[in-house]
Amino acid sequence: MRILYKLTIFFVAPLFLLSACSTGFKLGNYDDPYENVNRKSHEVNKAIDKKVLRPSSKVYSKVLGQKPREAISNFSENWGLPKDFVNYTLQGDIGNVSKTTGQFLINSTVGIAGLFDPSERVGINARGTDFGETLHKWGVSEGDYVEIIFLGPSTERDTLGKVADLVLDPLGFVLNPWQSRLRSTANVGNVLGNRAALGSTIDSVLYDSADSYAQTKLAYLQGRRFRLNPEISEVYSDPYEMTE
Amino acid sequence: MIDRRHFIFSTTFLAVSNVATLGWAADAKDAEVLVTNLVADINAVISSGSSEAVMVKQFEEIFKLYADVPTIARYALGNDARALSKSQMEKFTKIYSVYVSHKYGRRFREFIGGKIVVQKSRPIKSFFEVETLAHLKGWEPFTVSFLVSNRSGKLLFFNMFIEGINMLLSERTEIGAMLDKRRGDIQRVMEDLQNSI
Numbered sequence: 428m429r430i431l432y433k434l435t436i437f438f439v440a441p442l443f444l445l446s447a448c449s450t451g452f453k454l455g456n457y458d459d460p461y462e463n464v465n466r467k468s469h470e471v472n473k474a475i476d477k478k479v480l481r482p483s484s485k486v487y488s489k490v491l492g493q494k495p496r497e498a499i500s501n502f503s504e505n506w507g508l509p510k511d512f513v514n515y516t517l518q519g520d521i522g523n524v525s526k527t528t529g530q531f532l533i534n535s536t537v538g539i540a541g542l543f544d545p546s547e548r549v550g551i552n553a554r555g556t557d558f559g560e561t562l563h564k565w566g567v568s569e570g571d572y573v574e575i576i577f578l579g580p581s582t583e584r585d586t587l588g589k590v591a592d593l594v595l596d597p598l599g600f601v602l603n604p605w606q607s608r609l610r611s612t613a614n615v616g617n618v619l620g621n622r623a624a625l626g627s628t629i630d631s632v633l634y635d636s637a638d639s640y641a642q643t644k645l646a647y648l649q650g651r652r653f654r655l656n657p658e659i660s661e662v663y664s665d666p667y668e669m670t671e
Numbered sequence: 672m673i674d675r676r677h678f679i680f681s682t683t684f685l686a687v688s689n690v691a692t693l694g695w696a697a698d699a700k701d702a703e704v705l706v707t708n709l710v711a712d713i714n715a716v717i718s719s720g721s722s723e724a725v726m727v728k729q730f731e732e733i734f735k736l737y738a739d740v741p742t743i744a745r746y747a748l749g750n751d752a753r754a755l756s757k758s759q760m761e762k763f764t765k766i767y768s769v770y771v772s773h774k775y776g777r778r779f780r781e782f783i784g785g786k787i788v789v790q791k792s793r794p795i796k797s798f799f800e801v802e803t804l805a806h807l808k809g810w811e812p813f814t815v816s817f818l819v820s821n822r823s824g825k826l827l828f829f830n831m832f833i834e835g836i837n838m839l840l841s842e843r844t845e846i847g848a849m850l851d852k853r854r855g856d857i858q859r860v861m862e863d864l865q866n867s868i
Binding site: 497552554624627628631636637638641642645646649650652653654657663664665666667668 | 742743745746774777778781795796797798800809810811814818820822829830832834835836837839840841844845848849851852
């Protein structure tokens with residue numbers, strides 16, 4: 428019963444709110460009604476990156492070699508697959524449900540609890556998903572752009588999706604505290620590894636651009652829209668048609 | 672040495688194919704050929720193992736050869752381009768070309784050990800979209816699309832999308848923010864761009 432209550436609060440109620448103010452496709456639209464608040468969170472996030480994330484990612488990649496970092500990322504991603512499985516099921520995406528299942532079964536066994544990724548070598552490699560995408564598939568519009576402290580750039584829909592993913596994660600009910608901690612530690616390692624791998628790209632957006640907030644917003648919204656809708660990703664403007 | 676030979680080969684090929692497309696309409700296949708050559712040159716640079724300084728210089732040459740630099744520079748300036756004199760615009764284009772090729776050249780440098788493969792092409796409005804897939808070690812392959820047009824008189828690319836992220840739009844946002852911070856003073860923007868190279 429408690430779970431049902433949680434689900435209603437976290438997920439069903441805001442869903443109605445969101446679809447009530449849904450505006451359909453927003454391609455080429457970068458309106459930002461929360462800009463003032465978002466910019467403040469952006470400064471906080473930048474400070475967190477500068478003081479904590481960036482330096483620790485450097486230490487992380489210096490201390491651990493390529494192989495251990497890969498193993499930690501594989502492990503972290505493997506134990507996130509049950510959450511993908513639930514989402515693909517909710518999306519009715521049979522192809523990806525079976526791919527995700529296959530990947531999880533192979534990597535958890537042959538891949539030694541997911542430390543290795545042998546499923547990729549046999550061509551079973553599902554792309555990741557989340558509850559934000561499930562909402563998108565259900566016709567919920569992205570809502571407004573938000574930047575949230577610790578979470579970073581997002582939209583109203585995708586933030587809701589992140590919260591729902593915590594609740595919907597089947598492993599959340601199965602893992603004991605020790606296993607849970609192990610997985611969380613691997614997830615932190617994965618974040619540090621990604622920050623290190625994307626090092627200078629993120630640095631250039633956050634520290635070398637004239638308006639890092641605007642660049643982060645553009646990159647997030649376009650990247651996310653492309654991921655959810657690769658076929659109609661962007662309104663192509665034609666610079667040759669512009670009047671001078 | 673193979674890289675260099677390939678670079679020269681595709682450069683010659685590009686010149687020939689550009690002459691051939693002048694005077695009559697290009698089609699999606701021509702655009703695909705252009706991007707195939709562009710990508711071959713980029714791949715040659717990333718696999719060459721040269722120093723960052725050398726690579727960035729090579730990307731600068733590639734950019735001049737394959738991109739419609741004046742159109743990209745004008746778009747990046749947006750409406751502010753109108754206020755510029757012809758000589759100012761030429762100066763901006765020159766500085767901007769080096770700045771932008773270094774910026775993206777450094778990004779492509781992270782592609783070391785990876786490669787870009789042309790997938791397909793299609794006409795859109797008066798131009799063409801050529802889709803490529805970038806294979807990078809440790810990452811899922813991702814899409815890099817090039818928009819190609821011969822409206823400048825030559826078949827050249829004028830925009831690039833990395834996983835849907837529009838290069839022209841990011842560049843216009845960047846130059847717009849630089850202008851705002853300098854109260855619209857294009858002279859100062861040019862000086863600062865020059866200094867950042």
